Amino acid sequence: MIEQAFVFFINLSGWQLLGYFWPFFMIDMVRYVLLEGVVLLQYLPQRKRKAALYAAARQQLFSQKPLISVIVPGKNEGRYIPKLVQTLRQQSYPFYELIVVDDGSDDATPEICRELERNGLIDCFIRNEIRGGKASAANTALQFAKGRYIVHIDADSHMERDALETILLPFLMDADVGCVGGDVRVANYEDSFAAQIQRIEYSKSIMVGRTVASHLGLLRIVSGAYGAFRRDILEAIHGWDVGPGLDGDITLKIRKMGFKVVHEPASVCYTNVPTSYTKLAKQRYRWDKSMIRFRLRKHRDILWPSESFRWRNFITVADNLFFNLLLDIKWVIYFFQIIQLSSGYIAFLIILNYFFYVCANLVQWLFSAMMLRSLNQKPMYQSVMFIPLMPIYTGTYLRLIRTFAYVMELLHKRSYVDRWNPWKVSKIAKRNKL
């Protein structure tokens, strides 16, 4: 069968190849292999040449010693805080304050955090008795932050020793930088298959993907799990808006103000990802719904010409919409095309498509290995074993979830009934057509 498929492939002319496999050759390969490859080939040597600039920024940082406010908003996350405190204490940059906001936890979070506060391990702990959602908790922390920079981090994560120091460098190298995304990686990849695959996905989409987008000036998201912001900017926009997907939302707002949003792959933070496919599906469903909501509804002004129109912001949103939403539709077209025109070759087409996508993933894995090497970090050689699973994961599993989420969101505005927000907040958001 595989042999036959290979013979089928050999006998195809160039145009036939394009006709049968246009989604791969015209879209995915161009976007995720060629484009990223070209950009990385430019970015990595450039970063090497900038070594002196990084060193100067570092020197400037340690002579200015700006205070960083590390804010950790969350619900029922007290059990992670002691470990987070530990990784913060090991940071190479010691001038930070830790602000933890408990968003109406119903577990031992208040007790744990009060104890840490008493021992001076948390600088400020605020418990909101009434739950207000993640945005409100983050805004509460912002209200009392004193630092020049705000680092927003998930409780359930730990950082490399130099993470805080490194995430600040882009601010010092370019005064136009408004926020910096850190490189979120998978901490618990050894826990399950699902986690192993997410590790590859994170390195593809965050480390490589965001670095490329950042280099092109198109980065549209700074992860809420680990990102740094200038406090003056956050205060000017009065903090975070109601989620879900509040990370993407605030990043766009900052972009609209004319500030740069960059990704710093050298600042590493490890987070725990869902270990089962069901939990993972729920997480992604939530994320995907917010895509529609914020890119399409709330920030649609970016797509229309106006005074504050900026091509890059337009491309950012357009790219996101195109590659996530419209390309979802391409599969429907492709599917019907195969059924209608080439039903005799379905098996060959599937095998060959799979083969192409494995190759593309392998190339992307090579990109990530190159990046890690150039950042003087250990490449994840072991994960190459899981590459053959990636086409099924991204091509089928994630796509199904995404399609479902888009449909639900467009039809029912489902994300207003998000269990991550108290219903009261969601109701108001819906009424105001946010």
Next chain:
Amino acid sequence: MMKQPLQLVFAQNNKPLLQATTTFESLDKVDWQQVSCLLLDAADISTAYAALVKLRQHSSPHCYLRPVVFVADTERQSGWQWHSADAVLVLQGDQLFEQVAVPDQLEMINRWIDNLPQQERGADGHLQVKVLRLLASRQSTAEPQATPTNYNGYVYPLLQPVFSIQDMGVMQTLGFLEQQNLLSATLFDRAHFCIHCDSAFLNFKETCVACGSHDLDVVELVHHFSCGFTADITRFKAGGDALICPKCDKHLRHIGVDYDKPSTVNKCRLCQHVSQEGNVVAKCFNCNCTTEAKFLDLRRINSYKLTSVGLNAAFYGLKTYFTDILENELQLLSLREFELFANVEAARIARYGKSQSALAIVRFVGLDKIHLELGSKAKQIFTELAGIFKTILRETDIITAYNESMFAILMPETSQDNAALALSRLQKSVEQLFTENFDRSLDIQQHALAVTSELQVRDALERFLNQ
């Protein structure tokens, strides 16, 4: 007509006996069996209370247990002192002081006094016994009452008059009696006391956990649902009767519907530190010391009820007292017997003029406090103390107890100097006993004098006590 501060109401004819000459010093001479109750003119409550204190501090149960009635000229009575008497009666209209009708229930107290066993009716100065008897005779519990006039915040009105300033506090005495199972306690309240001076008058305040300043701002947070903005309420502009969100310019109309107040925090004005925890400290009104609340003395304020053991002790006295132990170890004579012996000895010496005898007086200062401090261990000390008496005294010496801590010894055929010598040996041994075994000292006052025909034992003891 000039009112008398003190009026005795006689039992038999229920007629008051007014005597301008009745002074507190002459209380001793009163035939108490005939007295039904004491009426005190309480037109001025502090004078009346002072009189009550004198009565309650008398050593005879006939006097200190006797019912006392305050006669007031007004219904308006404020202050715990009003509760220290057994009853308060108010003069009606132009009624005369002598015409006040005394309630019959007070007779119950008199009956209790009459039932006291014969040997227990004599003078006794034991505070503990007095407390037990006051409670037993009134079939009453010791109820604490909060008061701003007492620096430790609580007073037991019935018992307070028994205690002079020098005595152990009422609370400590009640606590001790509870320890001895003579009283049982029921929690009335829990209260904080200054660890430096015992005062209950404390100003509690939150201070900054970072710098200790008490200059804190209370910041109220407001969360606007529709835009997620969450900040100090003062950052929201006031627009008519509603707040206006500075982020989205919308009006915040209904709490719980479009906004919430998720929490309040303390913000230090001095160091800007923000926390929901304040360090609670208490500043003492009495001694000005500031103490962290967690280090304050948190005590149980109890009401106390007599136990059956306590009721028994009220009748028969406390058997673990030094005098009781001494009574067993050495033949302790009553004061009357002792006086008799002393008189005989004085007459003998005057007649023959050949020999000399001495009267030695010893007073252990604060012996009753040892009882309170050491509890059951006190018995051991008292036994040791009695042993010392035994080794220093001779067979022929005669000893009596004037009160709980003062003793008189008649030493026949002993010069005043030798008696002084014996007393100093006694003192040395006692000092040794205390420093070696109990890590504290006991002050001893002593005096030796020659027995002469002029000697009046009681006067000598009285003089010694008051010197």
